[in-house]
Amino acid sequence: MLAIINTGCANINSVRFAFERLGQSPAVITAPEQLARYDRAILPGVGHAAIAIERLQALGWQQTLLDYERPLLGICLGMQLLCEHSAEGQVSCLGKIPGQVQALDVGPLPSPHMGWNTIQLQQEHPLTQGLRPQEHLYFVHSFAHSTNTATLAQCHYGERFSAIVAKDNVAGMQFHPERSAHVGARLLQNFINWQP
Template sequence: MDIAIVKYNAGNVASVMYALDRIGVKYQWTDDTSILQQADKVIFPGVGEASTAMAHLKEKGLDQLIPQLKQPVLATCIGMQLLCKHSEENDTTCMGVFDVEVKRFQSSDLKIPHVGWNSIRAIQDNPLMEGLKPEEFVYFVHSYYVPVNPFTTAECNYVQPFSAMLHRDNFYAAQFHAEISGMAGQRIIENFLAI
């Protein structure tokens, strides 16, 4: 199986590589459009700021390529947000795979960003959560969120309910960092690789 990790200027790639190493699958970290198109599975990770990340994707033509991919794609953290239509983070137009807006958390009681372990709950059939407990804990780091919407397959509650996972066609996305979410995160990645 050929796994491609999208190479761009949003970090946390090493953690994704370590997670795949633990599972024992080979991968390429690349921004080569032909390799990304031909891969069996594509992982689109990220830690960073939306407008800067989108600018880099545009430089490489990846903003046009990624939404056209036909194989299973897993996006995490800012990768998930960049697949949405628009982000409030620096008023950024994103790729529009999910026709939803990314909002900034607003709270006078709770700390922003949302950092740490929190539970997620499936609200639609979701092959990525197969074999997990009904309320599984995963690791989040984010100041922006995607509201619950028709693409939401799992939700989390911090400030208000928000989308922990999204799914549309061949695109799967997680707001949390599956690659550093312990055995639950590993199972989610394994489930994605089994699709």
Template sequence: MEIAIIKYNAGNVASVMYALDRIGQKYQLTDDQEEIKKADKVIFPGVGEASTAMAYLKEKGLDEVIKGLKQPVLATCIGMQLLCKHSEEGNTDCIGVFDVEVKKFISKDLKIPHVGWNSIVKRGENPLMKGLKEEEFVYFVHSFYAPVNQYTTAVCEYEQPFSAMLHKDNFYAAQFHAEISGKAGEQILKNFLAL
């Protein structure tokens, strides 16, 4: 099985590679359009800023490639936000797989960014949460969020409920970092690889 990790100017790729190494899964880190298209599965990770990340993806033609993928795709953190229609971060038009507007957290009481372990609760059917409890703890680092919407398959609460996971067709997305979320995150990765 060929796994492509999309290489672009957003960090945290190393932790995804280490997580795949731990479970014995080979992968290729690439920004080559053809390599990404022919992979059996694609991981779209990221830590970064929406407008600069989108600028890079557009420059490489990867925004259209990602939107047109037919194999299973797993996006995490900013990868999930970039699959949405628009982000308030840098007033950025994104890839648009999910018809969702990404919003900035605003809080008088809670620290922004939302950093650390928090629980997610299943909502509807989500094959990536197979074998997990109804409520699991995972690791978040983010200042922007996707509101709960028609694509939401797991919810987290921080100031207000927000989408911890999204799913549409072959696109699966997690706001948290599955690759550093302990046993729950490892199970989510294994479930994605088993799709």
């Protein structure tokens, strides 16, 4: 059973519809004590990292997410919240994924990084199964995880950054798989199948 965590910091419906198209019936949960009933969970997010972390703490989610040992996927800001630290508000995050989130150095390019871009695979992993070189995915962000050993796939926009990360039972996707057509659907199916 799949849970989508609603902390009030994301468009939950687009994520729910994406999983429904894959034949899933995800539950949208709003209380930390509900999470233990589910085999895997999604943490979506949009907005400002400092505000989102403050909200997670106020609603009692921080320790629950730290203790969760089943597959957990962060999307966009949700991925960044799973990392160690974010420069967006200079806040400590959950620390489930090693590494820092920094403002993208985009140079003369528009910010935020918004639209379709290609990703390059860095490591073989069940989450990236079936992906071909230079797949296109849909991004909307101005902060990103610096590439490191947790990076499964990277993207380039002004500089290189992590597009997909994973460590143990926790993974993150900087792009929006729910808005990324058949490639995003494949990645969400990979998450459904993932047995870390």
